[in-house]
Amino acid sequence: MMVINQNSKGKVHGIISNLVIVSVDGPIIQNEICYIIKEDIPLMAEVIKTSGQMAYVQVFENTTGLKIGAHVEFTGNMLEATLGPGLLSSQYDGLLHDLKSMKGTFLQPGDYTSTVDLERFWNFSPTVDKGTLVRAGDWLGSVIENNVNHRIMVPFTLEGDYLLENIFPEGSYKVTDTIAILLDNHGKQTPVTMIQKWPVKKAIHVYTDKPRPFKIMETGIRVIDTFSPITLGGTGFIPGPFGSGKTVLQQSISKQAEADIVIVAACGERANEIVEIFAEFPQLDDPWTGRKLIERTIIIANTSNMPVAAREASMYSAMTLAEYYRSMGLNVLLLADSTSRWAQALREMSNRMEELPGPDAFPMDLPTIISNFYSRAGFVYLNNGQNGSITFIGTVSPAGGNLREPVTESTKKAARCFYALSQARADSKRYPAIDPIESYSKYLEYDECIATLNSTFSDDWLIKINLLKNMLRKGKDAADQINILGDDGVSIDTHVTFWQSETIDFVILQQDAFDDIDCRTPLERQKFMVNIVLESISKSLFFDSFEEVRPFFKKLINVFQQMNYREFMSDEFSNHMQELHDLIQHNTIHNPVNL
Amino acid sequence: MVGNDLAGRFFNAFGLPIDGGPKPEGKEVAVAGPSVNPIRRKLPSELLATGIAGIDMNNTLVTGQKIPFFADANQPFNQVMALVALRAKADKIILGGMGLLNDDYLFFKNIFENAGALHKIVCFANTTEDPPIERLLIPDMALISAEYFAIEKNEKVLVLLTDMTLYADALSIVSNRMDQIPSKDSMPGSLYSDLARIYEKAAQFEEGGSITIMAVTTLSGGDITHSIPDNTGYITEGQLFLKYNTDIGKVIIDPFRSLSRLKNNVIGKKTRKDHPQVMNASIRLYLDAVNAKTKLDNGFELTEYDQRTLKYSYEYADRLLAIDVNIDTTRMLDIAWELFSKYFSIEELGIKSTFTDLYWKK
Ligand SMILES: Nc1ncnc2c1ncn2[C@@H]1O[C@H](COP(=O)(O)OP(=O)(O)OP(=O)(O)O)[C@@H](O)[C@H]1O
Ligand SMILES: [Mg+2]
Numbered sequence: 001m002m003v004i005n006q007n008s009k010g011k012v013h014g015i016i017s018n019l020v021i022v023s024v025d026g027p028i029i030q031n032e033i034c035y036i037i038k039e040d041i042p043l044m045a046e047v048i049k050t051s052g053q054m055a056y057v058q059v060f061e062n063t064t065g066l067k068i069g070a071h072v073e074f075t076g077n078m079l080e081a082t083l084g085p086g087l088l089s090s091q092y093d094g095l096l097h098d099l100k101s102m103k104g105t106f107l108q109p110g111d112y113t114s115t116v117d118l119e120r121f122w123n124f125s126p127t128v129d130k131g132t133l134v135r136a137g138d139w140l141g142s143v144i145e146n147n148v149n150h151r152i153m154v155p156f157t158l159e160g161d162y163l164l165e166n167i168f169p170e171g172s173y174k175v176t177d178t179i180a181i182l183l184d185n186h187g188k189q190t191p192v193t194m195i196q197k198w199p200v201k202k203a204i205h206v207y208t209d210k211p212r213p214f215k216i217m218e219t220g221i222r223v224i225d226t227f228s229p230i231t232l233g234g235t236g237f238i239p240g241p242f243g244s245g246k247t248v249l250q251q252s253i254s255k256q257a258e259a260d261i262v263i264v265a266a267c268g269e270r271a272n273e274i275v276e277i278f279a280e281f282p283q284l285d286d287p288w289t290g291r292k293l294i295e296r297t298i299i300i301a302n303t304s305n306m307p308v309a310a311r312e313a314s315m316y317s318a319m320t321l322a323e324y325y326r327s328m329g330l331n332v333l334l335l336a337d338s339t340s341r342w343a344q345a346l347r348e349m350s351n352r353m354e355e356l357p358g359p360d361a362f363p364m365d366l367p368t369i370i371s372n373f374y375s376r377a378g379f380v381y382l383n384n385g386q387n388g389s390i391t392f393i394g395t396v397s398p399a400g401g402n403l404r405e406p407v408t409e410s411t412k413k414a415a416r417c418f419y420a421l422s423q424a425r426a427d428s429k430r431y432p433a434i435d436p437i438e439s440y441s442k443y444l445e446y447d448e449c450i451a452t453l454n455s456t457f458s459d460d461w462l463i464k465i466n467l468l469k470n471m472l473r474k475g476k477d478a479a480d481q482i483n484i485l486g487d488d489g490v491s492i493d494t495h496v497t498f499w500q501s502e503t504i505d506f507v508i509l510q511q512d513a514f515d516d517i518d519c520r521t522p523l524e525r526q527k528f529m530v531n532i533v534l535e536s537i538s539k540s541l542f543f544d545s546f547e548e549v550r551p552f553f554k555k556l557i558n559v560f561q562q563m564n565y566r567e568f569m570s571d572e573f574s575n576h577m578q579e580l581h582d583l584i585q586h587n588t589i590h591n592p593v594n595l
Numbered sequence: 596m597v598g599n600d601l602a603g604r605f606f607n608a609f610g611l612p613i614d615g616g617p618k619p620e621g622k623e624v625a626v627a628g629p630s631v632n633p634i635r636r637k638l639p640s641e642l643l644a645t646g647i648a649g650i651d652m653n654n655t656l657v658t659g660q661k662i663p664f665f666a667d668a669n670q671p672f673n674q675v676m677a678l679v680a681l682r683a684k685a686d687k688i689i690l691g692g693m694g695l696l697n698d699d700y701l702f703f704k705n706i707f708e709n710a711g712a713l714h715k716i717v718c719f720a721n722t723t724e725d726p727p728i729e730r731l732l733i734p735d736m737a738l739i740s741a742e743y744f745a746i747e748k749n750e751k752v753l754v755l756l757t758d759m760t761l762y763a764d765a766l767s768i769v770s771n772r773m774d775q776i777p778s779k780d781s782m783p784g785s786l787y788s789d790l791a792r793i794y795e796k797a798a799q800f801e802e803g804g805s806i807t808i809m810a811v812t813t814l815s816g817g818d819i820t821h822s823i824p825d826n827t828g829y830i831t832e833g834q835l836f837l838k839y840n841t842d843i844g845k846v847i848i849d850p851f852r853s854l855s856r857l858k859n860n861v862i863g864k865k866t867r868k869d870h871p872q873v874m875n876a877s878i879r880l881y882l883d884a885v886n887a888k889t890k891l892d893n894g895f896e897l898t899e900y901d902q903r904t905l906k907y908s909y910e911y912a913d914r915l916l917a918i919d920v921n922i923d924t925t926r927m928l929d930i931a932w933e934l935f936s937k938y939f940s941i942e943e944l945g946i947k948s949t950f951t952d953l954y955w956k957k
Binding site: 099301308347348351360400488 | 628629630631632634635637638639660746775776778779785787788791792798800820822825828830834851852856857859863871878879882889893895896898899942943944947948949
């Protein structure tokens with residue numbers, strides 16, 4: 001931490017938990033970072049309001065033991081992220097301090113570690129010639145970070161065109177070494193290193209165009225990809241009561257999704273859940289590259305027992321890293337669990353500031369804050385014509401599981417995919433508990449997205465999916481009728497309708513996240529299963545009595561489930577296909593009326 | 596004040612002895628200290644066996660987990676918790692009693708004494724006779740002692756906190772007095788953080804010590820959407836529901852609403868491979884029985900399948916869900932297979948054929 005002398009200084013004037021009022025001796029800016037010195041330990045804090053000579057700062061640490069009169073040093077900078085090679089595979093706190101290099105079992109206030117290793121050497125190779133005109137975000141060269149072509153870019157903070165006066169030859173450099181020199185049109189030189197800083201609350205805008213997302217992002221989760229697909233650069237959210245499977249679902253997505261980089265922001269949730277990622281990801285393979293998952297992953301942890309004030313920052317830190325990698329032409333997946341904890345942190349601070357409360361005591365501008373955040377995601381064309389994307393999926397933890405609350409409602413306006421988890425499905429262990437009827441993907445309304453779906457699957461794909469959804473709806477009605485009128489109070493057809501929807505439920509919607517094979521279904525296999533399920537249940541079957549319906553469908557479902565547990569197109573899989581064929585054949589021979 | 600002297604002793608919220616013994620010797624530590632760096636935690640993956648199938652089979656616990664019993668005031672949660680505590684192979688059991696009835700306090704004291712486990716018990720108790728505000732100190736006292744044994748002595752510590760609803764009530768009294776804007780159910784807006792600070796002390800440490808937290812959150816009229824159980828559910832790693840089953844006249848662990856989030860770290864890995872699938876299949880079939888019962892109540896005739904599920908449900912509840920069961924997990928799985936074969940056909944299970952090939956007996 002460098003503190004430059006000409007910056008303002010101050011003294012602690014008042015303390016309300018982690019909101020501290022500081023009397024200042026000079027100019028300061030909104031969101032400026034300062035350090036409050038508590039018995040030699042600098043506590044990091046951010047200016048959130050100024051009034052005359054008083055600054056209201058939120059301290060990112062527990063303030064127990066802090067005394068009135070304590071010395072405060074301002075930095076002149078806003079909360080910034082350090083961007084450069086060495087971010088991948090790291091584990092950070094909400095302010096991007098490296099957790100691994102901290103000392104001791106406990107997190108000690110003031111133990112502020114560097115985001116990237118400043119001593120490590122990287123093999124830099126230039127990719128442009130000197131004399132080129134460049135601007136912010138342009139690629140100057142690259143280093144290989146894990147498996148990723150990490151572009152070294154013209155610092156995002158530079159405005160206008162620059163002449164690349166000099167670029168250093170291929171070789172081994174530290175991130176702080178100069179690798180290029182830029183010249184502005186006044187002839188002023190700017191050296192460029194492999195790291196740069198960016199204020200996290202501002203969006204990085206180094207692209208020329210941000211079209212509507214159109215390409216499906218495979219997650220391997222059938223109910224998502226088949227029923228409500230998300231796109232590269234798309235946004236989605238997962239609301240659900242506690243224990244309904246938000247975290248498990250997000251973790252499956254983080255392991256399987258078609259992304260170059262995955263950033264996981266653990267925001268106010270359980271520490272053990274990220275310990276699980278620490279433990280598993282170094283062992284598990286990335287299904288897309290065969291390398292270890294940890295190599296493409298960055299974890300930002302502000303778990304529920306870590307300072308609440310850093311929770312807001314943690315989300316912005318995560319988004320800034322995502323934007324950094326997007327600017328390299330990569331597809332980044334950003335996952336945040338849970339955005340409700342972020343909103344609660346905003347609420348705690350707003351209450352301490354005695355601001356006029358909005359609904360449920362959340363700040364009045366919560367909807368704006370949420371929609372601004374979601375708007376930083378997206379698919380972009382970079383200056384050089386290449387493209388990159390940030391797909392963002394957040395979870396929401398509504399109080400009492402009731403979706404009529406400010407965070408859910410605001411998020412619904414900001415996110416394009418809605419994956420509602422249902423308590424009833426979770427209770428009956430129908431996982432993932434995504435409600436297939438309530439949930440939606442707005443991308444299915446985009447012509448350009450429909451076009452890519454049709455070319456990925458088949459021309460009649462959407463028709464088929466709508467058919468399946470309709471069968472689920474009818475199945476629900478049938479279940480209601482059976483419940484009201486009794487098994488023999490309804491027609492056999494009603495039973496068949498119900499069991500058709502059960503088949504779709506058990507075979508396509510439900511998926512065992514803990515089974516090595518079933519956990520991930522590639523698009524090709526999803527297409528195959530949709531077709532074969534539709535074909536099998538659409539046969540007009542004949543039954544003598546309603547008592548025959550259940551056993552037939554139970555057998556059918558069982559064969560399909562066995563298929564889901566097997567390697568696609570393996571011998572066992574084919575055997576089950578044969579069983580399926582026989583079962584249906586048998587049923588139709590049995591009931592010749594049908595032929 | 597923490598130290599080895601704590602073992603076998605009973606204290607009040609200020610750490611003063613209430614068992615007539617001397618003041619303990621040891622070192623002073625500040626309560627509510629910093630949190631463990633997540634990097635220094637280990638993934639909790641050591642089975643904590645209780646012998647109760649409703650727990651070990653359906654909601655398997657591990658050391659380092661935090662889990663509450665959600666129970667109505669008239670349910671025997673303290674008894675079940677004491678039973679579990681005694682069966683779990685813990686080095687230390689730390690009881691934090693908040694708003695305990697004096698009878699309950701004596702119950703815990705006696706049951707630990709009779710089991711000859713007094714030497715590994717430390718108790719911090721605030722009874723209904725003490726001021727409610729003092730309750731707020733109990734969890735910190737209990738957990739700071741737990742950290743001493745788990746980190747400095749590498750012991751497996753089980754912390755029992757009862758009743759956390761009374762703790763939260765005390766929180767709301769304090770925050771109202773401080774004129775804070777109350778949130779839902781007149782609880783403080785920071786309830787989530789306040790509770791998380793306590794529960795997140797549960798951890799598995801690298802050197803082998805662990806803190807497991809088992810708590811009680813009493814419900815009013817079974818309402819789990821109330822702020823206290825709701826926030827708790829969002830923090831803990833699952834919850835256990837007790838339920839009186841009228842068919843068999845016993846208390847069971849409700850298989851639907853109960854959940855152990857960390858079970859996936861051990862089931863099928865430390866226990867037999869068929870465990871996850873057997874667990875899910877047996878619960879699904881039990882759900883079918885519940886649906887059949889609804890049909891019956893609504894005056895409809897039952898199908899032959901419904902009848903089978905009903906018969907299965909009685910036996911499943913009695914032999915596996917009841918809290919008086921005390922067997923090991925392999926035996927539990929064997930019983931489940933026995934019931935499957937007795938009442939169902941293989942297609943009705945939806946279990947992977949690799950397992951039915953091995954365990955299906957007919
Ligand atoms: N796809 C799945 N397959 C199997 N089990 C699942 C699946 N999804 C969820 N579960 C079960 O549900 C439990 C709870 O899931 P999870 O922890 O993801 O809930 P959550 O919605 O994140 O809850 P909270 O809001 O409290 O964090 C898991 O521990 C697991 O046992
Ligand atoms: Mg979760």
